[in-house]
Amino acid sequence: MTFRTRFAPSPTGPLHLGHAYSALLAHDMALKAGGSFVLRIEDIDQSRARPEWEAQIFDDLAWLGLSWAEPVMRQSDRAPVYRKALDTLWQRGLLYPCLCNRRDIMEAASAPQEGVTPPMGPDGIIYPGTCRGRDRSGPLPDGAALRLDMARAARGIDAVFTETGTNARTVRVDAETLISQVGDVVLARRDMGTSYHLSVVLDDAAQDITHVVRGEDLFEATQIHVVLQRLLGLPTPIYHHHPLIRDEAGKRLAKRDDARAIATYRAAGDSPADIRARVGL
Numbered sequence: 001m002t003f004r005t006r007f008a009p010s011p012t013g014p015l016h017l018g019h020a021y022s023a024l025l026a027h028d029m030a031l032k033a034g035g036s037f038v039l040r041i042e043d044i045d046q047s048r049a050r051p052e053w054e055a056q057i058f059d060d061l062a063w064l065g066l067s068w069a070e071p072v073m074r075q076s077d078r079a080p081v082y083r084k085a086l087d088t089l090w091q092r093g094l095l096y097p098c099l100c101n102r103r104d105i106m107e108a109a110s111a112p113q114e115g116v117t118p119p120m121g122p123d124g125i126i127y128p129g130t131c132r133g134r135d136r137s138g139p140l141p142d143g144a145a146l147r148l149d150m151a152r153a154a155r156g157i158d159a160v161f162t163e164t165g166t167n168a169r170t171v172r173v174d175a176e177t178l179i180s181q182v183g184d185v186v187l188a189r190r191d192m193g194t195s196y197h198l199s200v201v202l203d204d205a206a207q208d209i210t211h212v213v214r215g216e217d218l219f220e221a222t223q224i225h226v227v228l229q230r231l232l233g234l235p236t237p238i239y240h241h242h243p244l245i246r247d248e249a250g251k252r253l254a255k256r257d258d259a260r261a262i263a264t265y266r267a268a269g270d271s272p273a274d275i276r277a278r279v280g281l
Contacts, residue, residue, distance in 0.1 A: 003035025005211045007061070007068075008200070010042045011054035014261035018215070018245040020064060021279035025242055026213035027066045028281070038207055039068040044075045044192045044199055060262045064272050073207060075199050082194035083140075085202055085232055086187065090140040094153045094231065095187065097144040098131040105130075119181075122220035123197070126183035146188040153231060154178040161226050164211065164240045173223045185224055201225050205234040216241045245279055 007023040009015060015023075030037040039061070043049040061068075089095050100108070108128040109118030119126045127147065154175035163169045187198045204212060219241045229236045247260070265275060 001210050003030055003033035003211055004038070004208055005030050005035070005213050006038045006040050006204070006207060006209055007066075007213075008040040008042050008203070009057050010045065010048075011050055011057060012045065012048040013053060014263055015057060015060050016245075016260040016262065017265075017275070017279055018260075020060075020262055020275050021245050021281065022213065022215060022242065023061060023066060024064060024276060024279070024281055025240075029211070029213060029240070035210075037066070037068050038209075039072050040203055040207065041072060041074045041076075042196075042199070044194055044196070046076060047191065049076070056263065060266075063266065064262070064275060073203060075194075075203065078199070078203070078206075079193055081202055081206070082188075082199055085198060086146060086194070087140045089148070089153075089187070089231065090136070090146070092231075093136055094149055095140075095146045096132055096134050096136050096149055096184075097141055098127075098134075098147045098184075098186070099145070100127075100130055121182045121185075122224065123182070123185045126181070127185075129184065132184065143190055144188070145186055145190050147184040148187050148227075150179050150182060150184050150227075153227060157227060157230060159226050159230060159236070161222055161236055162238055164238055165242070171223070173226045178223060178227060182224060187228075197221065197224050197228065201228045201232070201234060204237060205229075205232075209237050211240060212237045213240045213242065215244050217244060 005026045007019075007026050009019060009023075027037045029035075041054060041057070043054070086095065105125055105127060106118065108130050109125050110116060118128075131147070132149065157173060157175050157178065159173045161171050161173065163171075185197060186195050188194055222239055222241075226236055228234070262275065265278070270278075
């Protein structure tokens, strides 16, 4: 199996030191294995994506010394692929439309024990199933939020995903855990026609990704991706969930942390080697 990995940023703000670490690590791992590294632009959120941020991504990564296979995949070009996968799941009775907003979900998940913190899963509050009984007949609805009926989707699921790295794990994915600790995740948002979970699975398969290198914050979400891979007949890559880069207070970096942006360090005179040193590479 030829090693093939990727870096998949969203053009919604500046790349920071955490992005630099993830991209450099993935690139280094690919070179060491004699494999390949690809870039993907995750721009399904067109309300926040900006061309100037995408241009900055290319510029920052090239400055760091990274190179990647062409052409670069953009999620905004792949709406028909996502729609086809959703239609497949809809025809199998595994999706249902959901009309709930965040407040609805919070209130329903907290009842009848008001004041009790609702159970949380890798996708936020575990959905209480308010819309699970909605009509699923007819064609795939347009412009609707669609949830995966996890009780139906996970029926008979007993799979594993494996990791590489110092703290490599082999993790079992089973129906009971998926139903009780993950719940009915959203696979299509009203304003996007897809979701991170669906698009990342389809895109990794389309790009023949054999090893996914990404932050530890996505470890719990991997079981969702394994379920979708099983449902859609897609291969499961090997995963490497790396530690997150944090500030002095231990808080993970976010795009609003402009002080940690690669461009800020560049402007201050840092070299690519300095960035590597800052992130422990």
